[in-house]
Amino acid sequence: MSYNPIKVLHIFGGMNRGGAETLIMNVYRNIDREKFHFDFAVSTMKKCDYDDEILSLMGSIYHLSEKGGRDVRIYYNNLNQLLRSNKYDVIHSHIYYFSGVTLLIGRINKVPIRIAHSHNTSDGKLNSWKRILYRWIMRKSILYNATHLVGCSKEACEALYGPNCWNDVRTQVVANGIDLSVFEKVYNDKNSLREEIDLPKDVPLIIHVGRFSKQKNHVFLIEVFSEFLKECSNAHLVLVGDGPLKDEIVHLAVEKGIESNIHFLGVRSDIPEILSAGDIFLFPSLYEGIPLVLVEAQAACLPCLVPEAINKKEVDMGLGLIYSLSLKDDISLWVKQLKRLLLIRRPSKDEAHKKIREHGYSTDSAVQKLSCIYANTMRAK
Structure with a gap:
């Protein structure tokens, strides 16, 4: 048969x-x-x-x-x-x-x-x-x-x-x-991405992956990063993706005079490598289901700052990597939380992947x- x-x-x-x-x-x-x-x-x-x-x-x-x-x-x-x-x-x-x-x-x-x-x-x-x-x-x-x-x-x-x-x-x-086998092959190498975009090895690097659309709230993201630079002037922001609002966000970065600290990488296939090179994942979407990239960020052991509109109970793998604030909160609170996330303990990759499997992701x-x-x-x- x-x-x-x-x-x-x-x-x-x-x-x-x-x-x-x-x-x-x-x-x-x-x-x-x-x-x-x-x-x-x-x-x-x-x-x-x-x-x-x-x-x-x-x-x-x-x-x-x-x-x-x-x-x-x-x-x-x-x-x-x-x-x-x-x-x-x-x-x-x-x-x-x-x-x-x-x-x-x-x-x-x-x-x-x-x-x-x-x-x-x-x-x-x-x-x-x-x-x-x-x-x-x-x-x-x-x-x-x-x-x-x-x-x-x-x-x-x-x-x-x-x-x-x-x-x-x-x-x-x-x-x-997510395909955890891909992340298991990626070493937490913070230097390769910095070399690609010509940055010193020790600068704080914030990552965002998402289509340039209203949903992903890039304007708010740029506002937060602009204020964060006043506290941490050597920080850099990497934006991965493309979309109809990309030119508007590029213009906003230029308007604020922070374009040299923001790197537009376009659409990439090496997301695990990019996430593993970062220090923080910033994701201020207006609404989401369960964003796959947040699971990927946790697979890369990357601390994540997200809005309360995202259901933390469903997206949090129990690794102490998901932190949330309201989009109505003052931007200064987002900046303070970003500074805190630079200092938190990050789990091992084995610990992270075990938790992700246990949660069915x-x-x-x-x-x-x-x-x-x-x-x-x-x-x-």
Whole structure:
């Protein structure tokens, strides 16, 4: 008896280096690819960071929008045609409220397993009556058409599926697992990154990894760092990522006269090495689900300063590395906490990785949980 591989279609905006995309790529690298085949449907025509790797792993990438447009009819028709021509066992949608559309199309095409996956606690949009109506319609569609309601945290589940989602047996948390084997190979070498950006070995180095978007709150981050420089003039800030607001943040740094202390590294594939070289991870997002990069920062034994909007109970691995303040607190409090974090004891890598595994945030745990969901469609040939 032999088995056809279970065919899974992942729905994303694009396969760039975001938290959700990185999670699924970690799963893709580690899942049994003789049993599971991944394809990706995206709503951009641009080449994305993970495209080449997806193709090297024998996955296909389908572009659902023509010339990057946002015409829902074109998107609907293209996805409908894709599902008709390729018989998928699973449609796994990662696009928040718009999953109401993708899962409806999946149901129409009789895809057996239809997964909505919430990676955030907000869509980041203003509460206009149109937006409120849109959310209501899409949530109804998700709840009607999904066979599984998955979230990276309890708060992420409640945000998308409603506060009563735990009464629904379809709801479950799949934690954002990271590939700890990558971090185990990285030595806590603080010199290589400093050499790359031409810094002395002993300067305090603050790290931030995130897309340049409103959600990541870079303006506040620059304000905090600007004040921190008044207390610690030799400190430097590394910003990893790209996005629509990058030019605005570069301009703000120049305007404040601190551009020589800020380093814009763009999109990088060596995040473990960068995190391991830092002294503090500063992450003042307006909202998040369970940010994968915070788990990665703890895997690198890096102290993290985050806003209270992030659920500390779910993201804290019990290593004494997560500290939080309110975004409404005076910036001076953020500066004082940064100074304290330069002095705290950091755990060993072995201790950190053991705790992360115990909390279920390893890739192995995510692979196991998602494999169980996908395998409901196993069919003998």
